[in-house]
Amino acid sequence: MELCLLIWLTFILHFLHAMLTAFLSFLQKEQLVTNQTEATLLAVSGGVDSVVLCHLFKEAHLPFAIAHCHFNLRGKEADQASQLVASLAAHYQVPYYTTQFETKSFAAKHKISIQMAARTLRYHFFHQLLYKQKLAQIATAHHWDDAVETMLLNLIKGSGIRGLCGIQPIHGSIIRPLLFANKKDIIAYAKQASLTWQEDSSNQALYYQRNFIRHKIIPLLQQINPNFSITLKETALKLNDVRKIFAHHIALAQTNNTITDEDSHCIPIHTITALPGATTTAFELVRSYGFTFKQIQSLMEKPTGSGKRIYSTDYILYVDRQKWFICKQQKAAGRQAAIEANTPCIAYANHTFYLTQHNQNGYTIPKAANVAALAYHKLAFPLTLRPWQAGDYFYPLGMQGRKKLSDYFIDLKVAMVVKEKILVLTSNQQIAWVVGYRIDQRFCIDNQTETIFEITLT
Missing domain, CATH: 3.40.50.620 (HUPs)
Structure with missing residues (x-):
């Protein structure tokens, strides 16, 4: 016992x-x-x-x-x-x-x-x-x-x-x-x-x-x-080794085929389509932004078709020619700012706008794209800064007639990821300046202008 x-x-x-x-x-x-x-x-x-x-x-x-x-x-x-x-x-x-x-x-x-x-x-x-x-x-x-x-x-x-x-x-x-x-x-x-x-x-x-x-x-x-x-x-042991090989492949694809800056993430998708398992590779490159495999699978049916876009909770993916651009969604609520005649400067949409008034005598109109010189007497204050919208139009200075902004951007071949961030300055709901691009003919300086309202974007 x-x-x-x-x-x-x-x-x-x-x-x-x-x-x-x-x-x-x-x-x-x-x-x-x-x-x-x-x-x-x-x-x-x-x-x-x-x-x-x-x-x-x-x-x-x-x-x-x-x-x-x-x-x-x-x-x-x-x-x-x-x-x-x-x-x-x-x-x-x-x-x-x-x-x-x-x-x-x-x-x-x-x-x-x-x-x-x-x-x-x-x-x-x-x-x-x-x-x-x-x-x-x-x-x-x-x-x-x-x-x-x-x-x-x-x-x-x-x-x-x-x-x-x-x-x-x-x-x-x-x-x-x-x-x-x-x-x-x-x-x-x-x-x-x-x-x-x-x-x-x-x-x-x-x-x-x-x-x-x-x-x-x-x-x-x-x-x-x-x-x-x-x-x-x-x-499981074998699959874990496969996972490591897979992770190595994705890391190489990330290094060789993506460009990232503070505002957007760019993938030259035509380089991805040549890789083995292109759809899965493309998905792995964007999965951290919240996009689903089904979304990418659908997009890969025509991966370079310009104008396509898909949404996750916080991000938008745009297709522009042979590139995919991913940027954070801009929330519409509260996305406008008012400018009074005496406003010295205003911060808006990650930019600062400096506002000054000049006498026309001796004034030279700046050629820089980030500066707009408008006729003060043609403006109705407060002015409004806001994102451009579908249906917006203006009368581009130096061009004949009215032009839709969407057509104007197509003519300039503005990348979609850039287009989504473009702002407009309006006076009495009329566009006075497509910020960073061109002013409207209706608000340009003429012989009757005594005061110039200058706006500088930084």
Whole structure:
């Protein structure tokens, strides 16, 4: 009997030591904890995964703090989980941070799912703590089974190479130290170490997509391949190498085929169309601006067709001849400014306008495009500065008759990205100056002009 007990204790100690060794090896391999003097913020729900994460950090003598979120979704069960995590922090004698959220109200207000609302709220809380408490990073208890579920979920919903690679060990300031282990090993470790945790009953609810994959889809796949999880891990390793090759390709395309200044991003798209996987390459070059793959796929059907444009939440992409231009959307609200006769200068649309009055005697009309000299007696104050609009027209000085601004810009071959930023100065709703280009014939200096109203753009 004593021999059996000794063998059993030896087995337990060996298992616990093996798990800790694997944990430390994974930390080192992925460089997850590079500074062992700065505390890591552990996201702890009270479930078995996060409880094991705390225990491994303690056994590895790594400094940590605990953060816990109460989402007000599970009633007494959530209250008990909060109490468990609080006692865990007290047991380990580490800093403890907690908060409560009205998750359902937040989800309804922002028209998102409960799961997305909870994710948004908790990560916002974690990042606030990271900054305020000067912590090294955030650690979550995602394990390999979570990665498998993510890969399948992304495959079913449609994903690029990033989604098919599953959960990564590092994402910004977030690390996942348990990705080396599966759920079975984590539960075994918790039992052998006599840890206390609480099961989340919502993990059994099949109306959550991830749970449906876990309890229904994966068991079916394991009937085809009993080693499905191991096989998928090997596939993930290969895909991660493919992802690195892909990232290298995109980085070269970014360096060789894009031009960026403070106002816009320019892609000579004709150089991209010659590359393998042109549509995906083009999408990767603009994805950070919020454009979708479907938008780029449609645009690539005729990538150099001038005049096309697509919109993301904050940006516009214009097609002008063989180039794509991306610039930030200018919001229409409040985008005009009034100029009185005695206004000395005015700042507007990232420019400064200096306004002066001159006597015509001895005055020489400047030839610079950034200066307009107008007949004071022909102006009706206040003047208005605003962006040009479709349908605007003027009588260009030195030309016969009326001209639509859109036609005028086409004649000058003004790039679309430049065109969108052009301003006009109006007097009594009539255009007096197309800023930086030409004044209107109706407001030019003549023999009856005594005072000249000069505007200089800087």
